[in-house]
Amino acid sequence: MISAVGLAKTFKTRRGEVEAVRGVDLEVKAGEIVGFLGPNGAGKTTTLRMLTTLLEPTAGTAIVAGADLRREPAEVRRRIGYVGQGGGTDGACTVAEELVTQAELYRIGAAEARERSQELLVQLELAGLEDRYIKTLSGGQKRRLDIALGLVHAPALVFLDEPTTGLDPQSRANLWSHVRRLRDDLETTVFLTTHYLEEADALCDRILIIDSGRIVAEGTPEELKSRISGDLVTIEVDDDPAAALTALEGLEGVRETSTSGRVLRVVVDSGGQILLGIMRAMDAASVPIASIQLARPTLDDVFLTLTGRSLRDDSPATANAAAPEPEAAS
Structure with a gap:
């Protein structure tokens, strides 16, 4: 579903060139939930943006959902779903309006768009909220709607960027069950980033850890923990x-x-x-x-051993030391 070789990105800054990603090789098989982890400034966000066509690679190649990332970016966008960390809904719209509009942007006919929207409302436990304004939804409901928007065109591959950030533990656990259903019921491949190691441990079939712009480890959660x-x-x-x-x-x-x-x-x-x-x-x-x-040992221990940092170490000193300017949001 994803095959990348030598994927790299160099930024030009006031201090000169910064190698944010230094030749990433990765494979994601169909039907997997793969977690992509990395500390601040590691290149995680830059890699995700390249794989979703939001940034053009400086070097390397990748096939994403069967399309060439560099030669067929529009085709990649048609075949993937992307759920950003901040969401992208309009609070002044109703749930149904937002879903149908998103479907129509993918050139899905009105009747099919309504049918597809209803299916997703049921699958993501949003049925009955069709006429609610998005601004009145709870945090968990908004996040499930974000995922529904990423799935409305039935992509085989969906990217979830920090899907549970800001949710309370109950809403987070609820969303985990829906992510599992994407794989188990819809056979959707899921590539997710997260700052919660317990989330990666609970959800992911495999985990990729990036540090200093390179993949430093990969494997199942148990395989990684067995290294320590x-x-x-x-x-x-x-x-x-x-x-x-x-x-x-x-x-x-x-x-x-x-x-x-x-x-x-x-x-x-x-x-x-x-x-x-x-x-x-x-x-x-x-x-x-x-x-x-x-x-x-836990995944946190594995992460600390491999990178020398905690995944959630967001201290200004660490971030400033580790992150080049373009990666500040990583």
């Missing part, structure tokens, strides 16, 4: 973590360590057996422990 074998011990100390790192040097069973502020992340062979040894080593080095936790 062993257990994770998270230790918060009261003082500078340097002394804690020194205390753990040479301790049997410790595979690797990393720090973030006063928090140490320690990958170990067997957490249950080594936990007491860690505490004794800290005590012997007179390092006060504020808290200590033992857990199995």
Whole structure:
């Protein structure tokens, strides 16, 4: 459904050329839900915009929904659905008006547009809201309407950009079930970006992680988590973590360590057996422990290990250091 080779994008800025995407290779099979993850400035948004014809690649090739991205951009647009992060509805229109108008923009006849709209209203639990003004809908209802607009022309491939941002947990879980139905009931291929790792874990058949403009890992959620074998011990100390790192040097069973502020992340062979040894080593080095936790690896751990950053690390310092000007919204 998507096959990209060497996809790249270079921007010209006041500071010179910036390589936002540096040769992305990716494959998405028909009927998959694929998650596309990356920290701020990683090239995620730029890649998504290229695949949806919103940006022209500087280099590389891609076939999207059977059409050549560079030679047939109009055909790509006809064959895909795109649901942007901010939505694109008109609050002054009714739900039915918006859906029918969207269908007609794809040159679908009026009768078929109304029929298709009714089908989507039922599938996305919007039936009965046809005459409601969009501005009166709840956040979850608006987001489901956004998805309906992206599906009104029955595309085989739909791009969902941060589909649950701003939704409460109940609305987010509800939308997850609808995304699964796109694949299970409609056989639609879904390519989504998200800042919620639990969302990627729950929804995605496969995950692609991009960092510094390149794909750094891909696989099922379980395959990615298995890359970090062993257990994770998270230790918060009261003082500078340097002394804690020194205390753990040479301790049997410790595979690797990393720090973030006063928090140490320690990958170990067997957490249950080594936990007491860690505490004794800290005590012997007179390092006060504020808290200590033992857990199995999660996707967040995988992401932090691969990129050195948390997916939701939106701090100004991190964003400014990592993101070139054109990628500020990534």
